[in-house]
Amino acid sequence: MSFDVSLIFSALPKMLMGIGLTFQLLVLSGVLGLALAIVLMLMRVSGKWYLDWLAQAYIYVFRGTPILVQIFIVYYGFPQLEFIREGILWPIFRDPFGCAIVALTLNTGAYVSEILRGGVLGVDHGILEAGEALGLNRRQRFTYLTTPIAARLALPAYGNDVISLLKSTALASTITLADMTGIARSIVAQTYAPYEIFISLAIVYMIITFFIQKLMARIERWLGRYTVRTGQT
Amino acid sequence: MDVLTGWWDDFFWGSVVVAQVFLASLVLMVIFGLIGAAAKLSGNRIAHKIANGYTIVFRGTPEILVILLLYFGSAIALTAIAQVFSPEIKFLDVPPFWAGTIAIALIVGSYATETFRGAFLGVKPGSIEAAQALGMNGFQVFFYVRVPEMWRLALPAFGNHMLSLIKDTALISIIGLNETLFVAKQAIATTGAPFIMYIMVGVIYLGFSTVITLTVMTLEYYGTRHMRSAA
Numbered sequence: 001m002s003f004d005v006s007l008i009f010s011a012l013p014k015m016l017m018g019i020g021l022t023f024q025l026l027v028l029s030g031v032l033g034l035a036l037a038i039v040l041m042l043m044r045v046s047g048k049w050y051l052d053w054l055a056q057a058y059i060y061v062f063r064g065t066p067i068l069v070q071i072f073i074v075y076y077g078f079p080q081l082e083f084i085r086e087g088i089l090w091p092i093f094r095d096p097f098g099c100a101i102v103a104l105t106l107n108t109g110a111y112v113s114e115i116l117r118g119g120v121l122g123v124d125h126g127i128l129e130a131g132e133a134l135g136l137n138r139r140q141r142f143t144y145l146t147t148p149i150a151a152r153l154a155l156p157a158y159g160n161d162v163i164s165l166l167k168s169t170a171l172a173s174t175i176t177l178a179d180m181t182g183i184a185r186s187i188v189a190q191t192y193a194p195y196e197i198f199i200s201l202a203i204v205y206m207i208i209t210f211f212i213q214k215l216m217a218r219i220e221r222w223l224g225r226y227t228v229r230t231g232q233t
Numbered sequence: 234m235d236v237l238t239g240w241w242d243d244f245f246w247g248s249v250v251v252a253q254v255f256l257a258s259l260v261l262m263v264i265f266g267l268i269g270a271a272a273k274l275s276g277n278r279i280a281h282k283i284a285n286g287y288t289i290v291f292r293g294t295p296e297i298l299v300i301l302l303l304y305f306g307s308a309i310a311l312t313a314i315a316q317v318f319s320p321e322i323k324f325l326d327v328p329p330f331w332a333g334t335i336a337i338a339l340i341v342g343s344y345a346t347e348t349f350r351g352a353f354l355g356v357k358p359g360s361i362e363a364a365q366a367l368g369m370n371g372f373q374v375f376f377y378v379r380v381p382e383m384w385r386l387a388l389p390a391f392g393n394h395m396l397s398l399i400k401d402t403a404l405i406s407i408i409g410l411n412e413t414l415f416v417a418k419q420a421i422a423t424t425g426a427p428f429i430m431y432i433m434v435g436v437i438y439l440g441f442s443t444v445i446t447l448t449v450m451t452l453e454y455y456g457t458r459h460m461r462s463a464a
Binding site: 072166170185194202 | 293297298301305402403404426427432435439
């Protein structure tokens with residue numbers, strides 16, 4: 001057993017070829033998942049019991065099962081169904097990349113919707129009453145009062161979920177995608193040097209995590225810019 | 234549903250493995266979390282730095298990478314050690330069960346570190362002062378005041394950690410542990426019915442998650458019994 005540093009330098013560029021795919025998975029499923037989460041969150045706060053129940057059932061199922069199982073159901077399971085193969089969405093489900101996006105989106109949507117709901121419920125009641133007193137209707141109150149405040153409240157937890165999503169993209173390697181983890185696994189299969197390869201890849205992921213945290217902190221500062229006291233002049 | 238005939242017992246034993254991994258990793262996770270929290274709260278600079286490093290590493294690395302590294306890494310180390318004593322040994326590994334259990338316990342333990350730390354900091358200073366005023370010694374303050382107050386604070390987040398653990402057990406199938414996902418793969422190889430088999434795995438995990446959620450709810454109800462009025 002030896003630690004071969006030169007192997008890291010030869011393997012790192014190969015693994016970094018997969019960073020584009022990792023980012024595509026992260027950004028695409030992140031954006032689509034956020035859109036899904038907003039719909040689910042609106043269903044939950046709508047006050048209509050059937051919309052609320054539907055969203056709750058969805059969230060219960062997708063938060064209660066492992067993401068790996070969800071990926072396998074979409075990638076291996078769906079093509080078995082006739083209506084999927086004949087449907088217009090078949091080009092998406094035929095492709096491992098499309099399957100990974102679908103599974104990651106459905107999964108992260110369930111988690112993020114609860115985070116957003118937490119933010120919406122955390123908005124101070126007095127602010128909404130003040131809005132009502134000023135004559136804003138329900139929709140205006142939601143757009144101008146609830147949304148900006150809830151976004152700021154939800155952001156720290158949302159940042160953590162983006163990091164979880166980044167870590168989940170590594171599972172795309174289990175359905176033949178050559179993201180960073182997929183490339184690393186094939187290199188390890190050839191060289192049988194797990195320490196060098198996996199540790200250097202772990203450091204790459206940690207660096208990305210670090211930058212996501214910095215980005216989120218910056219957005220949080222921007223969203224909370226009016227809460228900073230500038231001192232008396 | 235016909236395709237499931239003959240596979241029920243395999244899924245049952247797969248579920249037993251999931252439960253075993255869960256229980257073993259739960260114990261380890263609590264230990265890692267408590268050690269991490271103790272190190273962060275100790276005031277010792279070096280211990281604090283090590284605990285910080287631990288949480289940064291395991292919260293920033295994909296779970297699958299930790300599992301693969303622990304399994305293949307330990308296999309290489311073990312093989313190298315074994316070859317010193319008897320050169321004819323070609324391959325020796327830590328059983329996937331333990332490699333996987335330790336890996337997911339380390340990962341979730343890094344989250345639990347923060348939960349426990351926060352919960353210990355959330356214990357009201359007034360409670361501790363009151364206990365000291367009553368003449369309790371350090372041990373008594375810890376076990377009669379700090380622990381009862383902190384576990385209630387930690388419980389909601391701890392419930393989420395348990396859900397993470399149960400879901401992470403699915404990843405251990407990648408290194409060949411014969412849990413439900415692994416059973417499903419074998420069943421698919423013979424029956425060619427991936428949809429039903431993976432849905433079955435999903436249903437099993439949903440069952441586990443439901444049991445955990447209900448347990449946490451019961452514990453929370455029990456933990457807040459002093460806050461409810463008797464009437």
